Structure formats: C-alpha cells, structure tokens
Amino acid sequence: NWDWRWEWTMRTKPDWFRSRQAQADFLTLPPSRHNDLPWQLLKLFNNRLNDSKANLNTLTGTHTNIPKLRAGFVGGQFWSAYLPCDTQNKDAVKRILEQMDVIHRMCQLYPETFLCVTKSSGIKQAFQEGKVASLIGVEGGHLIDSSLGVLRTLYHLGMRYLTLTHNCNTPWSDNWLVDKGDDEAESQGLSEFGKRVLKEMNRLGVMIDLSHVSVDTMRDALQLSKAPVIFSHSSAYSLCPHRRNVPDDILELVNKTRSLVMVNFYSMFVSCSKDATLSQVADHLDHIKKVAGAEAVGLGGDYDGVTELPKGLEDVSKYPDLIAELLRRNWTDTEVRGVLANNLLRVFSEVEQVSNNMQVPEEEPIPLDELDGSCRTHYGYSQASSLHLQMGALLVSLASLLLSLHPL
Template sequence: MTKEGMKWYRETLMVDAHNDVISRMRDGGLDFCQRESATHSDLPRLLEAGVNLQVLALFAPPNSNKSITLQRILSYAEYALDCIDRDSRLHLVRTKADLAAAAPGEDKLGVILGVEGGDCLGEELWILRLLFRLGVRLLTITWSNRNALADGIWEKDTKGGLTVFGKEVIKKMEALGMIIDVSHLAPAGFWDVAQVTAGPFIASHSNAAAICPHPRNLTDEQIRCIADRGGVVGVNFCGPHLTEAGRAAIDDVIQHIEYLWKVAGEDHVGLGTDYDGIDVPPRGLEDVTSLPRLIENLKQRGHSEKRLEKFMGGNFLRVFKTVLPD
C-alpha cells in the first residue's frame, strides 16, 4: 500500500464482526494481550491491522449438558473481561456512546462480546438477561446444531424454525438492545427472525451460496432480506464457505464481497473474518495483519474509498449504533 493509501487506511474505521480468538487463547493457556504465534490474531496484531472494533465470539461446542455449555461460555466471558480490565488498550462496548471509543487512530480496540449459539441459555430467559448484564451485546441464535431457540444449518431437513422460547429470546434481545445474528441458523429460522423482528439483524460471518453452495452460505433472497431490513452480511474467510474445493485465496474472498455488493448494495456488506475459528485462512490472508492487503486489492479493482469505508466498518457501525442501548 502506498504511504498515502496507508494513511487513509489508518484513518478509516475497521470493524470485524466475528473472531474466535478468545476460546483459543483461554484453552491454550495463552494471553490475548500478548503477541502469539499459534493463533491468527491477538491484541497487538489486531491493532497493527488497524482493527478498531472487534466482535469477540464466545463459543462452546455442542454438549447435551447445557450447564457445561454455560460454564464454558462464562469462562470465556470471564477471560475476555479480565483482559479488558487489565489492558487499557481494550475497551468494552456496551452502549451507543461506547462506540465512539472505537475511533480510528486511537490505538485502542473496542470489543463487543458476542455469544455464538443460544445453547447456553438452556430454556431460561434470565440467563440472557445475565449475559447482557455481563456486557454481552450480540447473540448468534444457533451454531450449526439444534438448541432450544431454533435449528442450526445441520438440521435443515427438519424445516424447524424458531421455537416459542426462541421468539421470546428475540423479543427480549430487541428490548435490551442486543444484536441479532443469523449466521449458522437454518433457513426456516432465518425467515422466522425476519418475521418477528422490527429492526435490522445481521449475518456476522456468512458468504454467498450462489458462489459456493455450502449450507452455511446465504441465498440471494436471504441476502436481499438482510439488506431490506438495514442489516449487514459479514464475509467469512472459511475455505469451505468460499470455494467448493475448500481451499481458498484472497481473490475468493473478493469474489464473495463483490457478489454480496451486487445483490445487497454497498450499504450491507462487511467483514466477519472468523479468524481463529477457521483451520486454514485463505492464501494471502494468513493472519489478521493481512487485512490491509485485502482492502488494497479491492481498491485496485476500482472500488472507491467511500465504498470501501462502508465495507471495512461503516456498515456494521451503522447497525450497532441503531441497535445498542443508550
């Protein structure tokens, strides 16, 4: 990137709507605030990459014992909150006003805590309220399995949508000011969310099924629905979600971004990298510090700075400003 290009990049808000590094750090006995070599990201590299606002996903693999799932989610929340407490470069975003701290050029990382999969709620709405009190502001309704809220994409043959409890959770999230995330949700649940919500919702880390027909990817109708509602689709760097062969490079990511842009329009595309939740990052995007290269390549393909500012973070910021509480 030229010196001038880098200056523009540094002055532009960068938001990533999905990263799984917290569980990798805690499970591996590593420190998120230090530079690590075993992960795709850490605080120093996120700052180096110019990321200003990061959704940190708290994820526990499916377990029939929901108390164990809840314990694991809480252990990741505690780990993340501990990092935020002891490192002044981290700032927990809980309100609209907190988003101001995630400004470019601050050498600070705004963190939105997200829970990936409503499994940990069991069938208890108070757990959602407790997570909100702890600072969680995003819930991915399901992972790929079934939970008490809805079916994930592994269950799509059942045609199961939101349960009565799932609808209660969605209503409560809207009332509290939590971001509703439909990535991983089976199609029936997706359309139920569209029906029962009033405001925007997001797919934090999902790609286009027309480019790669993976069940995790979104159809054109789903992409248009998210756009019509003012939401955003975050492009995911997961190989099998980018190409049918499962191996991917930076150009495959660009292909999905450009396809989403054509279907949804420039106000509804963002990044949801899934760093540290994916096994092998695309060639050319090996770790989070590769993000400037992605933006530079998009620029070289003729995308204006104004449009790229939206893709890089402006679009997700708009949704967060709309949804988060005062």
C-alpha cells in the same frame, strides 16, 4: 495514536493508492469483526492469561495477537464467547460466563491495547484513544439454556449479539445442519418461545445473529425482528453452495430490512474447498453488494475459529490487503468505509434505537416439556405441570417394567 494514512501508504506503496492519498481518510475507521481468540485461550491455557505463553504481545500459533492486530490496523473486534454444542443441557451457562470473563480480563490486563465497550458510541471512543474496541458476541443460542433470565444476565455482562444456534438445534430454533439433512427440523425455524427470545433481544438491544441457523430460522428472524439483524460470519451461497452461507433470496430480505452480512474467511465457505484466495473473498463481498446493497456488506473474519484460510488472508495482519483489493475493484471510499465499520455501526445504532422504544420484558418461560436433560429441577413451574410430568415418567417406567416381565 496510529497515523493510518501514512502507515498504510508506507506499507503498500502502489501507484493507485498514492493517487488517492487525499481521499485516504477512510482509514481512520475502526473495523469490527468476529474473532475466536477467547476460544483459543481456553483450549491452550484454560483461560490462565498470566501464563507467560499466553502473553498476547508474544503469543504464537494463533491468527491473532497484539502485533498482528496493530499490523492489520484493527480498531475493533467482536470477540466470540463460544462453547460447543456438547455443553447443551450440561454446564453451558457456567462455561459461557467463564468465556465472557476472559474477554473482560483481556481488557483489564492490556488496557493500553483493548477497551471493552457496550455501545456503538464506545467503538468510536476506543478508536479515538488508539485502542481496539472490544465487544462480546455470544456464539450459540444453547448457551442461554432456553432462559430469558440468562439472556438478560448475559446482556448485563456485555453481550451485544447472540448467534441463535451453533451446529445444533436448541429447543427453540433450528440450525443449518437441518438444511444439509444431518439434523431433523424441530421448530421449523423459530418456536413460539424462540419468537419471544427475539422480541426480548430487540427490547434489550442485542443484535440477532443468523450465522449457523437454518434458512427457515433466517426467514422467521428477518420477518419478526423490529431491528436489522446480522450474519456475523457467513458468505454468499451463490458463489459457494455451503449451507452455512446465505442464499440470494435471503440476501434480498437483508436488503429490505437494512441488515448486514459479514463475510467469513474460512476457505470451505469461500471456495467450497480447502484452498481459497483473497480475490475469492472479494468476490463474495462483490456479490453481497450486488444483491443486498453496499450497506449490507461487512467483514466477518472468523480468525482463530477456523483451520483453513485463503492465501493472502492468513491472519489478522492481512486486512489491509483485502481493502487494497476492493479499491482495485473500484469500490468507492464510502463503500469501503461501510465494509470497515459504518455498516456495522449503523446496524448497531438502529438496534439500540429500537431498544429504547420497547419497555415490557418477555417473561413467559419455555414449557418444561420442551426442555431436555435429566438433571433439571422444576422450580417455578406449576404443580400441575410438575405432577403431569412426574406421572408421565412413572407411566413410562411401569410400561418398561411390564414389557421386561412379559415381552411381546
């Protein structure tokens, strides 16, 4: 086990910290955040973890490896299982299963470092064993392929949060590019099926993640969810008006619903430029605390999922320097404990409690005519619906043929 208090003191050694040494037990909490290392393992090695260059003890060229995790006193990670939007209506489900598999194999290959867990209590257990609590967050609602059955299956495989969209709409939810004007609103937030997805996530005990979604989707989810929600890697819009960030009126709803915003370190979301600083990240934490409350603040990171990072937060080893900055700004020990882990553990625990009280699963599938993709089969949908769709397609084909023979 790491002696956090003494190692931290030996690492930083500022006078302000030595005077607080008796209160330094907050360092025994496991931080939890969003990390895209599995995406790097896919891109660099096609998930071949036994490749000598993929050894996480010696891995180079990434923001994350085991020595950096140790140096940063990282006791917990939500590893992001992510695939881009170009998998939608193609091989999204296959590819997300592979990314979840590589996270499980990380735990199997490095059992002295990682412990895969699926409960809030498991995070505490992992830290007591001196291991990095490893959880799975699925980044992108397109990865469930508009299927409640796939949603449930991913839960059984360890998914404990789902980001409702990535950088594209799903057939049932709108993404942040709608607010930017680059995408058209299709569901005006959440469709009726999208609302059923939320209800099923509440029933299962899957945290609803609103990073990457449109403001209307944020509002719908915050109003509909029976449990607190999270923004797994988003910052404050008032400080950097990027549409991936959270505006103040939504932060007020975060406060009312006891939800959580975990600050993203991507420079473009921190300073709205390629250059940012650790101090500016702390400004975002300050602002969210001011508007939504100290219990609404967390650390999102987004290491290995972004390119430009703030000066002073170049990789996962730098987390202690950010905590030092918060202490310099007179954050209390309780508030720091919250940022590190307690706020996330509270939300996770409340999501689990809501799950225990909801028994009947959602079963009504998305209407077939709301799905895209030419390679879909229609099994399970009514014969009338299938016939209607087939007749519709036939009429379109006939109309095209007639136009080609007799152009207007």
